[in-house]
Amino acid sequence: MIISIASGKGGTGKTTVATNLAVSLGKGVQLLDCDVEEPNAHLFIKPEFEKTISVGMPVPEVDEQKCTHCGQCAEICQFKAIVVIAETVLPFHELCHGCGGCMLVCPEKAITEGTRELGTIEIGHRNGLEFIHGTLKVGEAMSPPLIRKVRSYAKPDRVTIIDAPPGTSCPVIASIKGADFVLLVTEPTPFGLHDLKLAVGAVRLLGVPCGLIINRSDMGDDHVREYATGEGLPILMEIPFDRSIAEAYSRGQMLVDVQPEWKERFIGLFTRIQELVDPAKGDGIKLQKSG
Ligand code: SF4
Numbered sequence: 001m002i003i004s005i006a007s008g009k010g011g012t013g014k015t016t017v018a019t020n021l022a023v024s025l026g027k028g029v030q031l032l033d034c035d036v037e038e039p040n041a042h043l044f045i046k047p048e049f050e051k052t053i054s055v056g057m058p059v060p061e062v063d064e065q066k067c068t069h070c071g072q073c074a075e076i077c078q079f080k081a082i083v084v085i086a087e088t089v090l091p092f093h094e095l096c097h098g099c100g101g102c103m104l105v106c107p108e109k110a111i112t113e114g115t116r117e118l119g120t121i122e123i124g125h126r127n128g129l130e131f132i133h134g135t136l137k138v139g140e141a142m143s144p145p146l147i148r149k150v151r152s153y154a155k156p157d158r159v160t161i162i163d164a165p166p167g168t169s170c171p172v173i174a175s176i177k178g179a180d181f182v183l184l185v186t187e188p189t190p191f192g193l194h195d196l197k198l199a200v201g202a203v204r205l206l207g208v209p210c211g212l213i214i215n216r217s218d219m220g221d222d223h224v225r226e227y228a229t230g231e232g233l234p235i236l237m238e239i240p241f242d243r244s245i246a247e248a249y250s251r252g253q254m255l256v257d258v259q260p261e262w263k264e265r266f267i268g269l270f271t272r273i274q275e276l277v278d279p280a281k282g283d284g285i286k287l288q289k290s291g
């Protein structure tokens with residue numbers, strides 16, 4: 001089962017939910033941090049990293065000796081990532097989406113596949129929890145291919161928790177598409193509600209069931225709850241504002257470590273999600289508790 005944790009807005013507590021849910025479920029679970037522009041789940045999980053993998057994407061390299069400057073490569077490219085100016089072909093690797101179209105249409109076979117480095121993936125463990133995150137190279141804008149690569153490590157026989165980037169743009173879609181359930185973390189403020197509505201719209205377009213977690217639930221107003229009721233969105237957990245939780249977060253500590261009673265609540269949250277995804281199975285997915 002794949003559960004993506006998302007939020008329309010940054011700073012709502014998405015990583016708190018993702019890390020605490022993963023640690024509460026324990027051994028055999030995977031946590032994938034797909035917030036590749038600012039990965040921070042590792043600061044709380046503190047995994048032992050065993051492997052670092054460099055991730056690149058294919059980009060065109062042009063052999064000027066073979067090129068006849070026919071312009072077919074520039075014509076097919078939808079991203080203006082390769083242009084022909086007089087007797088020169090210029091590929092712009094930072095605009096290239098790696099579709100390979102230009103290589104296919106070149107009649108002279110003058111285009112070969114080069115590689116542009118996007119970032120790295122690190123794989124580690126903490127007490128039987130498998131942790132994988134991607135880190136986008138500084139200055140690189142193309143995060144979805146790296147996110148897809150991080151997601152390729154999801155194992156079908158595992159419970160996989162994905163910490164998605166904030167917002168509703170392409171990187172978020174790459175992190176929630178194909179998930180079994182999306183948990184949207186929000187806060188009861190006008191900004192929280194505004195961005196929640198955008199996030200719900202994106203999740204519904206993808207046809208993935210979703211539910212809400214309201215963080216700092218004792219602050220703000222009731223408009224998020226009213227919206228959830230009106231839209232038939234289940235509120236699966238409320239986390240009140242607590243200074244000790246905020247202080248623990250700022251020290252890089254897990255909520256379940258400073259207030260262990262939350263572990264059972266996160267396990268209960270997972271059971272609710274299982275029931276929503278497949279009511280017939282209930283607690284069908286067994287977990288190996290880490291104790
Ligand atoms: S399609 Fe091939 S031959 Fe034509 S301009 Fe592009 S690289 Fe040159």
Ligand code: SF4
Nearest residue numbers: 077096097099100102
């Ligand atoms: S690989 Fe695709 S996106 Fe990149 S330059 Fe060629 S046609 Fe354009």
